[in-house]
Amino acid sequence: MSNLKNMKVSSATINFGDGTKKKTTGWISHTYKKIGWYFITVNLNGSCKGYDYLAGGKGLKTSGKIINGTKIYLVKVTDAPQLSLSKSQPITAGYYSQKSYRKGTIDYLVIKVANLGSKTSKATKISMWYQKSGDKNIGKIHPKLKKYTASAKLKALKPGKSAKIILRFKIPKKYSKIVKNLRLGTSSLKQISKRDALYVIN
Known part of the structure; x- marks a missing residue:
């Protein structure tokens, strides 16, 4: 909502688009009973207090009024697999030799993928590659790092597994200055969208 630190909103009203409205001052969850498209309207109009900002080089605490605090999101609810990186240690790296360790060249990555959806996913391939920093063409491999691309098979996963x-x-290590984005993707866009499949390390 804002880059102002420590802001506390007095109240927020959320319309989930299916006839459900909830009022909250923090995180909130909602479960849809039917698949389809929904407009979610978040209304933050009201007062706020306790936020920090700089004035004349000094940090000040103040309060104020939220103006134009209404946001609308279009959300698609589906009953399908949803592959994603696991929240618990999603990527770890390792070395095959002391030589690689001394040079700082990683030899392999262990990636933990979870199915957050409601249906069993199909077996697919997971790929990882470098993308040029600032390139808006999602999925495009960095021209100088094409050979540093790898893929592995991922078995079918039941929901929650x-x-x-x-x-x-x-x-x-020699490419550390030009490597900005590390991308993770899957060949099956029905199980995970191309944009959501990307993993970025800055």
């Missing part, structure tokens, strides 16, 4: 895959994926 996760699995680990190993990618022989090198991260050369």
